[in-house]
Amino acid sequence: xxxxxxxxxxxxxxxxxxxxxxxxxxxxxxxxxxxxxxxxxxxxxxxxxxxxxxxxxxxxxxxxxxxxxxxxxxxxxxxxxxxxxxxxxxxxxxxxxxxxxxxxxxxxxxxxxxxxxxxxxxxxxxxxxxxxxxxxxxxxxxxxxxxxxxxxxxxxxxxxxxxxxxxxxxxxxxxxxxxxxxxxxxxxxxxxxxxxxxxxxxxxxxxxxxxxxxxxxxxxxxxxxxxxxxxxxxxxxxxxxxxxxxxxxxxxxxxxxxxx
Numbered sequence: 001x002x003x004x005x006x007x008x009x010x011x012x013x014x015x016x017x018x019x020x021x022x023x024x025x026x027x028x029x030x031x032x033x034x035x036x037x038x039x040x041x042x043x044x045x046x047x048x049x050x051x052x053x054x055x056x057x058x059x060x061x062x063x064x065x066x067x068x069x070x071x072x073x074x075x076x077x078x079x080x081x082x083x084x085x086x087x088x089x090x091x092x093x094x095x096x097x098x099x100x101x102x103x104x105x106x107x108x109x110x111x112x113x114x115x116x117x118x119x120x121x122x123x124x125x126x127x128x129x130x131x132x133x134x135x136x137x138x139x140x141x142x143x144x145x146x147x148x149x150x151x152x153x154x155x156x157x158x159x160x161x162x163x164x165x166x167x168x169x170x171x172x173x174x175x176x177x178x179x180x181x182x183x184x185x186x187x188x189x190x191x192x193x194x195x196x197x198x199x200x201x202x203x204x205x206x207x208x209x210x211x212x213x214x215x216x217x218x219x220x221x222x223x224x225x226x227x228x229x230x231x232x233x234x235x236x237x238x239x240x241x242x243x244x245x246x247x248x249x250x251x252x253x254x255x256x257x258x259x260x
Contacts, residue, residue: 074095076139077152080153083156085159091124093123094121095141102119113125114154139151139152188248205230206227
């Protein structure tokens with residue numbers, strides 16, 4: 001430290017060398033360079049994932065210019081759906097590899113009732129009569145660059161008549177073979193059980209009626225009347241059981257179709 005006098009004033013000055021100034025400048029520049037490099041590294045690290053994702057997307061997304069072009073073809077099946085005589089028929093033809101506006105047409109002979117829309121490729125018409133064999137059709141499709149043909153066929157079937165209203169006279173049943181009688185014997189078993197229960201009920205009612213009739217004066221007349229009454233009841237039950245059994249037996253024996 002030294003004392004200096006400049007401009008009529010006095011003060012103290014610290015002595016400094018040229019080496020200190022050079023070192024300070026070098027340190028400052030190196031610090032700035034390191035900060036710049038650090039900032040540049042952070043930016044690069046942030047951009048690398050985005051560049052990788054863009055590269056993957058570009059690899060996954062096919063380039064339409066590099067896709068192989070499919071040839072023009074008619075994809076409608078060779079055997080077309082059947083038509084029904086007297087009913088409207090509609091079918092839209094299908095194709096693949098079409099470029100531009102398609103133009104449909106029929107080649108050669110074809111049924112007069114079939115009409116083909118050249119733009120939409122819709123077959124439409126009403127067949128008047130059924131066909132004995134499948135009718136051949138030759139389809140043609142053309143676009144701006146190519147054309148394709150396909151041989152097809154369509155059959156015209158007879159319209160099924162509407163079902164007549166239900167009638168008990170036309171009701172038929174399937175024949176029951178004799179070997180299946182054991183399986184069909186459940187009806188006879190139920191009928192026999194009902195008959196036994198009915199006869200037991202009549203016998204119980206008869207006993208109760210006879211026990212009550214002993215209180216009357218004319219016992220003989222009352223007993224005879226009750227006996228005749230319950231005898232009639234038994235005859236009715238037996239006749240009904242026999243009629244049902246005969247009906248069931250006839251249902252099993254008589255073949256179907258009788259009485260047409």
